[in-house]
Amino acid sequence: MRDVAIVGGTMLKFGRYPDKDVVRLAADAAIGALKDAGCTINDVEMVASGNLYQSNAMIGQRIMKEIGATGVPVVNVTNACATGSTAFREAYLAVASGMYDVAMAIGSEQMGKMGLLGAEGANRDYSTEGVMGTGLMPGVFGQAGVEHMRKYGTKMEHFAKVSVKNHKHSVHNPYAQYQVEVSLEDVMNARMIAWPNTLYMCCPTGDGAAAAVLMSAEKAKQYTAKPVWVAASALTSDPWQERNPIMFDVNTVTRTAAKQAYEQAGIGPEDLSQVELHDCFATAELIHYENLGLCGDGEAGEFIGRGDPYIGGRIPVNASGGLLSKGHPLGATGVANIVEIVWHLRGQAGGRQVENSKVGLAHVIGLGSACTIHIIKK
Amino acid sequence: MTQEAAAEPKQNPIVPFLRIPDDPNDQPYLWGTKCKACGAVFLGERVACGKCGDTGPFEEVRLSDEGEIYVFSVVHQTVPGLEAPYVAAIIDLPEGVSVRGNVYGLDPANPSPEWFGKKVKMYTEKVRTDREGNDVIAAKFRVLN
Numbered sequence: 001m002r003d004v005a006i007v008g009g010t011m012l013k014f015g016r017y018p019d020k021d022v023v024r025l026a027a028d029a030a031i032g033a034l035k036d037a038g039c040t041i042n043d044v045e046m047v048a049s050g051n052l053y054q055s056n057a058m059i060g061q062r063i064m065k066e067i068g069a070t071g072v073p074v075v076n077v078t079n080a081c082a083t084g085s086t087a088f089r090e091a092y093l094a095v096a097s098g099m100y101d102v103a104m105a106i107g108s109e110q111m112g113k114m115g116l117l118g119a120e121g122a123n124r125d126y127s128t129e130g131v132m133g134t135g136l137m138p139g140v141f142g143q144a145g146v147e148h149m150r151k152y153g154t155k156m157e158h159f160a161k162v163s164v165k166n167h168k169h170s171v172h173n174p175y176a177q178y179q180v181e182v183s184l185e186d187v188m189n190a191r192m193i194a195w196p197n198t199l200y201m202c203c204p205t206g207d208g209a210a211a212a213v214l215m216s217a218e219k220a221k222q223y224t225a226k227p228v229w230v231a232a233s234a235l236t237s238d239p240w241q242e243r244n245p246i247m248f249d250v251n252t253v254t255r256t257a258a259k260q261a262y263e264q265a266g267i268g269p270e271d272l273s274q275v276e277l278h279d280c281f282a283t284a285e286l287i288h289y290e291n292l293g294l295c296g297d298g299e300a301g302e303f304i305g306r307g308d309p310y311i312g313g314r315i316p317v318n319a320s321g322g323l324l325s326k327g328h329p330l331g332a333t334g335v336a337n338i339v340e341i342v343w344h345l346r347g348q349a350g351g352r353q354v355e356n357s358k359v360g361l362a363h364v365i366g367l368g369s370a371c372t373i374h375i376i377k378k
Numbered sequence: 379m380t381q382e383a384a385a386e387p388k389q390n391p392i393v394p395f396l397r398i399p400d401d402p403n404d405q406p407y408l409w410g411t412k413c414k415a416c417g418a419v420f421l422g423e424r425v426a427c428g429k430c431g432d433t434g435p436f437e438e439v440r441l442s443d444e445g446e447i448y449v450f451s452v453v454h455q456t457v458p459g460l461e462a463p464y465v466a467a468i469i470d471l472p473e474g475v476s477v478r479g480n481v482y483g484l485d486p487a488n489p490s491p492e493w494f495g496k497k498v499k500m501y502t503e504k505v506r507t508d509r510e511g512n513d514v515i516a517a518k519f520r521v522l523n
Contacts, residue, residue, distance in 0.1 A: 125508035127390050131516040133478025134453050134466035142451030143468060150449055150494050192463075195452040195489045240429040243448065243476045246421070249469045 001096040005025065005220035005227035006376065008037025011210035014327030016112065022054060025209040026108035027066040029332075033211035034067075041068035044213070045100040050077045050087030050107040051331035063106060079330075081280065082235075082365025083131040084210065085334025087268040089372060092233045101219040105337030108209040138194035138202055138281065140367065144250055145196055145283025151298065154286070156196040160187040162282040163200045163324055165310055170216040170321025172351030175336075177327030179205050181288045185339035187282075196345040201282035203322070209290040210331035210336035214285035228345045230376035231359065232264035238368075243337065250284065253290040253371040254363065261353050261361070262293075270316060271374075274344060276337040278365045279322040289317070292363060292373075311354060319344065319352045334372060341376045382448040388512040392505065395477075396517050397421035408517060410475050419475040423444045443500040444522070445471040448491055452486045465489075469498060469519060483521035496521040 010032035017025060032038055048214050049060030050339060060074040065092065077088040084107025091103035129135060134143075148233045171174040182200050190198040220227040238244055238253040262268055279285035286300045294315055295303040303309065307319035320326050320340045323333065341360035343349045347359070354356075354360075359377040389398050391406070398406045411424040415432035419439060426433045450467035454458045463486040481498055498519040505516045 065423075125506060125514055126390075128392055128478070128516070130453070130460035130462070130464055130466075131480060131505045131518070132392065133468070133480060134451065134464075135478070136456065138455065139451040139453045139466050143449045143455075143466070146449040146451060149491060155493075169387050192452070192454045194466075229520060240418070242474065243468060243470075246476045246478055247449070372494065 002098055003217045004092050004095045004230045005215050005217060006212055006342050007215045007220050007227055007232065008033045008035070008039070008213035009211065009342045010036050011175055011177045011332070011336040012208055013330070014206050014208035014329055017110070017207045018112070021060065022051070022108050022110035022207070023062045023066055024189060025110065025207060026059070026063045029108065029209035029211040030063060030067050030104065030106050033213050039102070041070060044070070044104045046089040046091065046094045046103040047072060048077055048090035048094070048103065048105050049074060050084040050105070050334065051109055052078050052083050052288045053109065059097050059108070060106070062296055066079055079370045080368050081278065081328070081330055082334055082364045082366035082370040082372050083331040084189070084336070085338065085362070085364040085372035085374065086235060086370065088212060088335055088338055088374065089233050091212070091237055092230055095214050095216055101216045103214045104211060105144065105214065105335055106209070106211045106318070107332040109329035109331040110207045111205040111329055112207065113205065126149050134194070136194070137367065138145040140199055140248055141281035141283050142194040142197050143247060144287060147280070148283070148287050148300070152301070154301050157184070157188065157284045158304060159196055159283065159286050160184055160198070161203060161304045162264045162279065162285045165201065165304065166279060166318050166324045169311060169319050169352055170325030173321045173326065176321040176325045177204055178325045187377050197216040197283055199279050203280050203323035203328040204272070206327040206329050207335065208327060208332040210332050210339050212335055212342070226346070228342050229377050230374060231333065231377045232261040234260040234264065234373045236260070236371050248367050248369060250365055250369065251287060251291050253369045254288060254365060257371040257373045258292050261375050265377070267359065267375070271359060272361050273315045273359050274341070274354045275361045275363065276320060276340050277319055277363040279318055279324050280328060282324065284320070285322065288363065311352060316354045320350065321356050333360050337362045337364065338374055340375060342375035344378060345378050389460045389515050390508065390512045392514050392516045393494060396502070396515070398502070398515060405443070406517070407443060408477060408500065411472065414438040419473050421475060421477060421497070425467060431463070432448050439473055439502045441471050441473050441475065445469040445477070445498055447481065447498060450481065450489070452489050454496050467519070479517065479519045481519045481521060
């Protein structure tokens with residue numbers, strides 16, 4: 001496999017764009033990434049488009065019709081919340097394999113105010129939601145946090161502290177859907193969604209797009225003197241576990257991906273400058289501290305309590321404000337958190353810049369399940 | 379529609395792994411499939427074992443109507459038409475398989491670590507009528523004192 005550089009990347013501010021359609025959002029991000037790379041659509045030899053709700057309607061090709069239908073291969077990718085990062089990985093593999101020198105990954109989604117994911121299914125006569133437990137994401141990730149409580153005596157307050165941190169970080173991220181600081185009391189007393197996650201501990205739905213241009217080392221030299229590199233790209237599905245799929249297992253799928261990614265990059269968690277991880281709910285972030293090896297098993301509560309994952313702390317996590325603040329337009333998320341790392345490595349992250357960042361990890365999980373981990377370095 | 383069907387709506391289980399026996403002396407029960415090769419147990423039918431890939435034949439297992447709470451959440455925000463909050467748990471059954479279930483007999487306003495490991499018993503209840511007029515029957519759980 002060849003070395004692959006990220007030469008261009010951008011994202012739109014996540015939020016609500018009722019006046020634009022999703023193709024336009026994706027096109028804006030794609031053109032932004034091409035300009036950032038200093039190339040045009042005519043240089044791109046392969047496109048991977050990540051989108052959850054429009055992949056069955058050929059959104060990748062529709063984007064190309066907007067920005068330049070050059071006839072190159074386009075693949076439409078869907079992999080739950082890991083859709084965007086799986087598209088990124090397809091573009092990475094296309095270049096790493098030697099097949100193409102320039103590939104573009106685009107992630108996009110338009111969700112509007114669609115509310116609870118999967119909720120529409122509950123209108124069917126034979127839906128089990130609310131009569132035989134829950135399959136809705138807030139409850140599923142509530143249970144994942146409660147499992148940590150059972151194992152280690154973790155308290156609701158520990159999870160709430162994650163939300164306080166991410167909202168604090170978000171104040172310095174103009175690309176975040178919400179840029180509001182909240183206190184521990186605000187979080188604990190907010191409307192309960194699914195215990196122990198209150199409103200501020202759940203990511204919002206919304207619209208957004210992000211894109212990245214990837215190149216072989218040889219090609220990258222023509223465009224930039226300082227590319228950043230994909231040091232690892234791991235994708236796993238969830239292996240059999242005693243309670244899975246009755247209870248989705250977000251831990252094992254992340255741990256196997258982390259192990260593969262650290263091996264590929266030849267580094268350990270102690271070598272990371274920063275992490276963008278999949279905090280769809282505050283409970284998820286806390287358990288992923290351990291799944292990614294940022295602290296030992298059972299130590300996540302102390303880890304956040306000491307302030308380790310704050311900007312300026314031992315290992316900043318979600319300097320962007322995370323999905324809790326930044327928003328989570330499904331297909332866009334995985335590309336956007338890689339772009340966030342790229343901006344930090346380049347020193348372009350403004351008020352939220354992690355000082356002297358050299359290597360960052362981007363983690364995304366899609367329930368069902370899929371986990372991607374990318375390690376990006378200078 | 380025959381006279382008979384109109385008079386007697388069918389009792390349809392909400393999930394395939396809930397069986398409602400015709401025998402009036404028997405009780406509804408959850409059933410699963412056990413892999414003879416590796417021992418893994420699954421809810422309902424299998425075409426192959428999800429753990430080891432063995433293609434059978436498999437052993438059908440009648441699952442206990444008593445189990446214990448592994449973990450839970452209390453769902454407050456849900457879809458229109460559903461009563462909330464509800465305690466949504468993962469229930470471990472003694473046969474080595476788990477099931478999702480609503481648990482009653484606990485105070486949803488005061489979720490507690492004391493709920494871990496609590497013994498629960500299954501019962502069935504009609505939860506709605508389907509488009510064809512049949513009763514939709516769900517398995518629910520109540521705490522054993």
